[in-house]
Amino acid sequence: MVGGVLVPPTCCGCGRVGHVLCADCRAQLRPAVPLVSPPGVDEAFALLSYEGVAATAIQGAKFRHHREVLTLFADALGRLVAGRLGAELAGSGNAAVTWVPALAANRRRRGVDQGELIAARVAAVLGLPRRCLLRRTDGHSQLGLDRATRLAGPAIAGCAPAPTTVVLIDDVRTTGSSLRTGAMALRCGGAERIVAATLAVTPDPKRLPGVYHPSTNPPCHGTKGDPVADPSECTPYLSSRP
Numbered sequence: 238m239v240g241g242v243l244v245p246p247t248c249c250g251c252g253r254v255g256h257v258l259c260a261d262c263r264a265q266l267r268p269a270v271p272l273v274s275p276p277g278v279d280e281a282f283a284l285l286s287y288e289g290v291a292a293t294a295i296q297g298a299k300f301r302h303h304r305e306v307l308t309l310f311a312d313a314l315g316r317l318v319a320g321r322l323g324a325e326l327a328g329s330g331n332a333a334v335t336w337v338p339a340l341a342a343n344r345r346r347r348g349v350d351q352g353e354l355i356a357a358r359v360a361a362v363l364g365l366p367r368r369c370l371l372r373r374t375d376g377h378s379q380l381g382l383d384r385a386t387r388l389a390g391p392a393i394a395g396c397a398p399a400p401t402t403v404v405l406i407d408d409v410r411t412t413g414s415s416l417r418t419g420a421m422a423l424r425c426g427g428a429e430r431i432v433a434a435t436l437a438v439t440p441d442p443k444r445l446p447g448v449y450h451p452s453t454n455p456p457c458h459g460t461k462g463d464p465v466a467d468p469s470e471c472t473p474y475l476s477s478r479p
């Protein structure tokens with residue numbers, strides 16, 4: 238609402254007025270490519286391939302405050318995880334959702350930590366508490382760094398004792414190093430089972446340095462917790478239309 242006047246939403250993919258993400262743009266979304274879990278992560282889930290409309294929408298949420306689409310994707314990610322692990326997580330009795338923290342400078346500039354927003358929605362869908370368990374101990378972004386530095390991952394440390402089971406949220410997975418370093422910190426804090434959940438994964442990991450890929454890593458098809466591989470597995474989670 239601006240100046241007391243309701244402003245209709247515009248599609249974050251094409252700019253058309255009417256929906257946060259119009260039907261044409263939704264039809265262009267692609268499911269996440271299958272990737273193995275990063276070291277230290279027991280199971281990994283991802284919703285979308287980070288390309289086209291999905292990349293535009295997530296970048297828009299990060300840099301232009303188009304948060305509604307983030308809610309749409311995060312709820313869908315929550316339903317994806319709930320569909321696979323909901324009963325297990327609900328029955329664990331000692332589980333929580335946390336997130337890979339953003340750099341303090343980025344959080345201040347954007348006014349919010351995007352990972353925390355996603356974690357809040359996923360936690361609500363799963364019926365689990367959202368807990369701040371990690372903190373960044375570095376002061377620079379991973380963007381533009383060389384291969385070795387990116388593979389080393391951001392510096393992340395625990396900031397609270399971790400529950401037995403943790404769902405670790407990140408917005409986009411590229412090398413998997415953020416999830417790996419986050420998982421290491423959570424295990425140091427007492428976590429025994431770590432499930433990673435990301436909105437999107439980079440679609441062609443072979444072009445990027447240090448990314449785990451089915452062609453060079455153990456196949457992950459058919460095992461519990463695989464990322465979405467079949468497009469038909471992606472669309473049901475995006476059925477709601479805000």
Ligand SMILES: [Zn+2]
Pocket residue numbers: 248249250251252253258259260261262263
């Ligand atoms: Zn559109």
